Amino acid sequence: MLLSDERDELGAIGRRLADTGLVIGSSGNISVxxxxxxxxxxxxxxxxxxxxxxxxxxxxSGRVVEGERAPSSxxxxxxxxxxxxxxxxxxxxxxTYGVVVATTMSELPPIHYNTLLLGGVVKVAEYATYGxxxxxxxxxxxxxxxxxxxxxxxxGGVAIGRDLDEAFxxxxxxxxxxxxxxxxxxxxxxxxxxxxxxxxxxxRGLTPPxxxxx
Numbered sequence: 045m046l047l048s049d050e051r052d053e054l055g056a057i058g059r060r061l062a063d064t065g066l067v068i069g070s071s072g073n074i075s076v077x078x079x080x081x082x083x084x085x086x087x088x089x090x091x092x093x094x095x096x097x098x099x100x101x102x103x104x105s106g107r108v109v110e111g112e113r114a115p116s117s118x119x120x121x122x123x124x125x126x127x128x129x130x131x132x133x134x135x136x137x138x139x140t141y142g143v144v145v146a147t148t149m150s151e152l153p154p155i156h157y158n159t160l161l162l163g164g165v166v167k168v169a170e171y172a173t174y175g176x177x178x179x180x181x182x183x184x185x186x187x188x189x190x191x192x193x194x195x196x197x198x199x200g201g202v203a204i205g206r207d208l209d210e211a212f213x214x215x216x217x218x219x220x221x222x223x224x225x226x227x228x229x230x231x232x233x234x235x236x237x238x239x240x241x242x243x244x245x246x247x248r249g250l251t252p253p254x255x256x257x258x
Contacts, residue, residue, distance in 0.1 A: 045097070045110070046101045047076075047081060047083045047101050048096060050083040051097070051099040051101070053076065054076060054085055054094065054096075054208070055095065055096060055098075055099070058085065058090075058092055060212060061091055061092075061135070061212065065139070067137050067139070068138065069090055070089055071137075071138040072135075072136050072137045072138055073087075073116035073118050073122070074091065074133075074134065074135050074136070074208070075133065076134075076207075077132050078132075081101055081103060081104075081109065082103070082122065082123070084100060084101075084115045084116055085099055086098050086116065089113070097111070098113055100114070102119065104126060106120070117174060118174060118175055119175075120176070121136070121175075121179055121183050123180075124180040124181065127184075128187065128188070129187060129204055131204035131206075132206050133204065133207050133211040134203070134204050134205075135202070135203050135204075135211040135212055135214070135215040136202045138199070138200040139222075140219075141219055141223040142219050142222045143198075144226050145168070145195060145225060145226065146168050146195040146196055146197050147198050149168055149195075150167075150168050151165055151166060152167075152222060153165075154236060155221075155224065155228060155235065155236055156237075157237060157241075157242060157245040157250060158217060158220075158250075160242060160250050160252075161192075161214075161217060161251075162191065162221075163189070163190050163191035163193070163252055164190075164191065164242075166193055166195060166218065167186040167191070168196070169182035169183045169186040169197060171196075171197035174199065179196070183196060190252070192214050192252055193214050193218045201215065201222075203217075203218055
């Protein structure tokens, strides 16, 4: 079986995503790259019920080389991010607070310095129908400049990493930041950190480790 370890890890991450509430049912998708091949979750299947054989293996052009199930409909977005970044893994979720912010904002205001761990102020990609080249292009633009995460207008969020565990943790951090912002808005107007304040934090070393800009 091609990429057997990677396909097994997709199932493990899928279960973690479901257990933490970052995905519900078959929403969201995951992929991991190894060389010129990508293992991706199948379309229309619950992420917490996948076996390794359920996850097709594709080329960087999207051609299926192994697997009976069709790749996720969001595969074009994954492939666009692999082309544009140094990511080795991608996690796309429809998490609650991420969707709330992505439905109402053009970016996630930096009310906590941990936003620097995602590369800076998280942008919201313009709305486009799921699975389309337009969505892939919009997400690619929102992730430019070394970002590790982005939100998708009226849709969800996406995070990348050097491996699946890191991509999962970035997705979890993105949801935490969105949740903090939404809860803060419920009791008042959140204080937003300035560029100067974020720069001072970055000088102390709080930046994404080992992940240079695209």
